[in-house]
Amino acid sequence: MASQIRPLRRHNGVNPLLHRFCLTVLALTGVVVGVWAYFAPLHWYNTFPGFGLQWLPVLGPYNEHFAKDVGAMxxxxxxxxxxxxxxxxxxxxxxxxxxxxxIFNLLHLVYHVPMLHMYGPLDATLNVISLTAILACSLATALPVKTHTSRERSTAPARTG
Incomplete structure (x- = not known):
């Protein structure tokens, strides 16, 4: 019995909705943290991430220059x-x-993991979940976006209206 060799199937990419979702999450995170840290650096330092939680003061003293640099980034x-x-x-x-x-989100996560002992169980868990989710969104944007081939476009039903 001869073995059959199947040709490699070219990956057509993932649905663009995944990219749009991840890029929206990344952009909104950047805007919220960025505006907060840049324009209200002391408030950001004392109250980040909000909801009654305070993740930054346990990591070291307040530094306005650092806070504004984080906001700008x-x-x-x-x-x-x-x-x-x-x-x-x-x-x-x-x-x-x-x-x-x-790169940024991986290094950000790598920095925070050894610092988890400074937090209570809820704060440590939320740190890991939020930083990992943001990293997952960043990595997902590396996946190729599904595009239609010229053959698929020519056989697709024409739009009307």
């Missing part, structure tokens, strides 16, 4: 995520966005 990530959202079909932009955000 998050606003930059929001702008990049928004640009990638607007130009979803631009593979180079998507790869650059995925690389930048994934």
């Amino acid at each position: 998050y606003l930059g990530t929001a702008a990049l995520a928004a640009m990638a959202f607007a130009y979803l079909g631009n593979r180079a932009l998507m790869r650059a966005t995925a690389l930048m955000l994934s």
Whole structure:
């Protein structure tokens, strides 16, 4: 019995809705943290992430310069995520966005994991969940976006109206 060799199937990519969802999460996170940290740095430091939780004071003393730099960086990530959202079909932009955000979010998570002992169980768990979810969104933007081939477009029903 001869073995059959199947040709490799080319991955057509993932649904663009996944990318749009992840880029929206990343942009909104960047805007919220960025505006808060840049324009109200002491309030951000004392009350982040909100909801009665305080994650920053246990990590060290307040530093306005550092807080504003964090805010500026998050606003930059929001702008990049928004640009990638607007130009979803631009593979180079998507790869650059995925690389930048994934590096930042991975290193951010790696920094915080050894610091979890400074928090209570709820705060430690929420830290890991939120940072991992943001990293997952960053990594998901690296997946190729599903595009229609010229053959699929030619056989697709014509739009009316």
